[in-house]
Amino acid sequence: MVDVSQHKMVPEHSIVDPDELDEVLEEYDIKSTDLPKIKRTDPALPDDADTGDVIKIVRDSRTTENAVVYRLVVE
Numbered sequence: 001m002v003d004v005s006q007h008k009m010v011p012e013h014s015i016v017d018p019d020e021l022d023e024v025l026e027e028y029d030i031k032s033t034d035l036p037k038i039k040r041t042d043p044a045l046p047d048d049a050d051t052g053d054v055i056k057i058v059r060d061s062r063t064t065e066n067a068v069v070y071r072l073v074v075e
Helices: 018-028
Strands: 012-015 037-039 054-060 066-074
Touching: 018 054
Parallel strands: 037 066
Antiparallel strands: 012 054, 054 066
């Protein structure tokens, strides 16, 4: 079986630690529930991601070096 999360076209996904999450939420003046959602069953998620975790996704970008987005893991 192929591990989709390791494919070269899948951007880096990592779980955000609580300190970093607090900084991000404060910077944008939002709650974690205001973030876009990602399903727990998404094959790109780290194996240890649980519902309620926030995932940081780092993509290559044509206009900037990296584009960073955050997603809330939902059922």
